[in-house]
Amino acid sequence: MRQLILKIPKGNKEEVLKTVEKFNGKNTIFLPNKEHDVFFVYLPNQKVNDFLKQIDEFGEPEVNLIPRGVISMYPPASEAPDQVADVQPKSSLEIYLGGIQSVGSMFGLIGYSLVAGIIVWIGLFTNTAYLLVAAMLVAPFAGPAMNAALGTAAGKADLLKSSLSRYGIAIFTGIVASFLMTLAFPLKTLTPLMEEISQVSKFAVLLPLVSGFAGAVNICQSERDSLVSGAAVGILVAASLAPPVGLVGAGIYMMDWQVVWSSVFRILLQLLGIHIAATLVFYYYGKVSPGGVRFLKGNRLTGLITTGIVAVGIAAMMFWQFSKPAFLRKASMNTELNEVLDAELQKIPYILVLNKDVTFTNEKYRDTPVANFAATVMLKDTLLEKGEVKARVIEHLKKNMNYDIENLFEVYDIKVVDQ
Template sequence: MESLPGLHITLTPQGVMALKPPASEAAQQVKDVEHRSPIEVFLSGLQSVGSWKGFLGYAAAAGFVVWIGLFTNTSYLLVAAMLIAPFAGPAMNVAIATARGDRHLLQRSLLRYFAALAVTIVVAGALSLILRQEVTTSLMNQTSTVSAVAVLLPLVAGAAGALNLVQSERSSLVSGASVGMLVAASLAPPAGLVGMASAMGRWDMAMNGVFVLLLQLVGINLSASLLFRTYGLSAQGARYNRGKRWVSLSASAATVVALAGLLTWQFSTSPDLQRSSRSQRAAAEIQKVMNGSGLGELVEANVRFTATDIKGQNTLLGSVYVQRPIGATLSSEEIRSRVTRAIQTRLQQQGNVTPLIDVSVLDPPPRQ
């Protein structure tokens, strides 16, 4: 058919149920669902591109919504921004281009990815400048807090996005919108944070956001491109030229190098990019101190890194509640002083933190 002049082919990829007699085997035949072919995966990725105006319009809308959410500490607005943000399409197309070795698609997808991020960042930053925001909110602080296991989210999101694209419509149990939200979940809030923090001159928070955005792109690209290759999307095709092998290998190598570089950056600048994990570790150390001190029973310990940028220190703020042991001869003030010194000494041994610990000694009610 390719030799026919003026040939036009229209594909209508609708799910169908191909059944054959006998009728008793219909249930088994329906359960036999094939995944999409490599050309279908590629074309479905291209269909998600859309026009520049609509694409950037959604990015700007996501910037408005994520700014309102971060500014007013309204978490459900961050969920709304994740649904609006158009980051999932370019991120998955980067993975398709990497597996396929398509340099043109790779360049165009990266351009759209960073263009959307730039629009969201600029909108959020402009709103902070216009309204003269000077104080960070608690939701901004939470968004800027990075965990040591932050790399797992983009790896899972990339795999989920790739699975959604390779599975047929009737085989997928998860909607495309849900998968797109999972991909955007790790992109929309940090993008808004970068804009707001930059407008306020909080470059430490802005750098945390930039780190998360880069980590998401390379993590999603690594897991998604590997899954696409598993399902047959490669630089070599039986019926058409899908791309160049050297482009695929170069993009994959660059992804691995970038991911290694980001992880090196994360673990070499402790605790800046590990604050969530370091806070949990500090709470565990406080539990160990109290178990071995004999000065009382630990009731609760709340530990977090503060948002206040005190030059030359990483402030670890802790509120510790201790129950005074029955029959203790030491005064509450002496117990408080000894527990505070013991906890601060233990936490300082963890390295590069300034622990500010407030210990409250609580007396149990007298026994009847």
């Protein structure tokens, strides 16, 4: 339930009370005044927007909406537990106004983006994964991303443009921070954590989709109905943005364009995926639409055009990803090739496989991506020589490994250990 305090011109008491009853209002308090009537009204969350639309008929009401949950209990007392358990999503009006209020100052946006970029760089430079998590907490990417989706759902071009500009400023600031840190403390080669993060999975599109869904649901739900904190959802949204932002700055300094373009790909994919998922949640679950929010006159065509552009953008990026062998799918291809390597090693009867690993490097040999196939094996037959076994294993792998990747240069690192 939400508490509203209304100040309405005198003479409309009965009509207002009937309207409150129509929208399932409870425990209404009426305070007469000389020029106005004052009402304390308690309404179900989702009724607030439509109630205020109808109240506009009684002159120009003054409204105070308290964006906190209120527990309203009314007769019969035996139904009190059910009344308390009835938790509804926020009204479309509160969702929209809450998004606008979360914009914050430009100084804070730039400041937090700068700090996040520095923390990411330190984490990447020192191979410290928990610093990346810290950067996700600080990075102010979730707010602009959610507000852009709100702008699309509501058909408000102004909110969409301002949110996208703030998103761009936050990303650019993070990139500049990382670049300046690399300039101050020069890097000549990628750290292991940088190489790992620079590799994109073929499932990369799923993360922004679930992030956008979770972020929008968290905004729409009432605070007592939300099982996950807003900060946790913010981390989810920033999880796939902060690390690639730091990589872009470092990659530009080292002129490693493969790292730069893979990171830019992920940044753009995050924005598009989060945007379309959050827009659909706001529109269908939060009921935020061009004509669905009080006093808001959005343009439905704006929402349709923007959603269409985003959908086409995602399709284009998927085509780009899957038309570039080994470039934008390295993370998932590592797993696939590991399975192929393990299957072939298990077919060799005279060895015991201790461990195996397949990794892509960011280097190319004769314009061909390089994959390193490594394995440590133990001899089952001690009469065999290590050198001969190593050669036979490599020969077997070269002849029998079968995978759907073209133009791949294979490097084999096979170690044979004693019993």
